[in-house]
Amino acid sequence: MEPKGKTREEVEKLTVIDTWLRKHRLIYLGATRHSFVISIRDGTVDFSGFKIWLGQDYKFVRAFVAFVASVLIKAWKESDESEGDTEVILSGVAALNDEIAWFKKEASGFGVQLSDVVQEQPNRDYCRFLEGLMSPEVEYTVAITAYWGIEAVYQDSFAHCLEHGSNTPSELQEACQRWGNDGFGQYCNSLKNIANRRLEKASDEERRKAEVTLLSVLEHEVDFWNMSHDGSD
């Protein structure tokens, strides 16, 4: 029985990340319900914008692999209870191997020459930000929170394009499936659980750093979507 006068929420304490998602709800929605994502979902997406996204994201993912590898190293150095963590992160690295192959196949299907893609400034800025997080001085808790955030934005965005009532063009279904599928949703949940476990034990200062880092991730994600869709139409 729940104590009298207390709601379920007061009894079951929210996790650190859920608290942040409430506090920064509009910023989170800005990244996960961006006009580019909405245009995919409602079928009005401009294919030239999709091709820009494809080429830019391929470049991003190459840097992201190095970032995830750096998170793996941080997990391994925390010899405490992070044995399960390293396996979760390793499976993420393995999935990125398939993802790189998928980008190459997809680009060829859409006639995008990946070797000709020039990284645009928002993409460069995002990769530079990731590089900063790869530094050994950045705590594991901060890095794993960023990793969760980066994956969660794609999972949430693309799952939205697969929901009942969406009108996603068939050519883009596969891309949406890649990040919007349930298995990837569960993977993101494993990352979220790891991050929450670390955040609960972290110092106030470390927790604050992780929160600020997550906000930067969301900002970079919005700038990234903007490269393909600036909202002018």
Ligand SMILES: Cc1ncc(CNC=O)c(N)n1
């Ligand atoms: C800009 C951006 N953010 C997140 C992801 C998803 N992670 C790996 O694929 C991605 N591909 N690109």
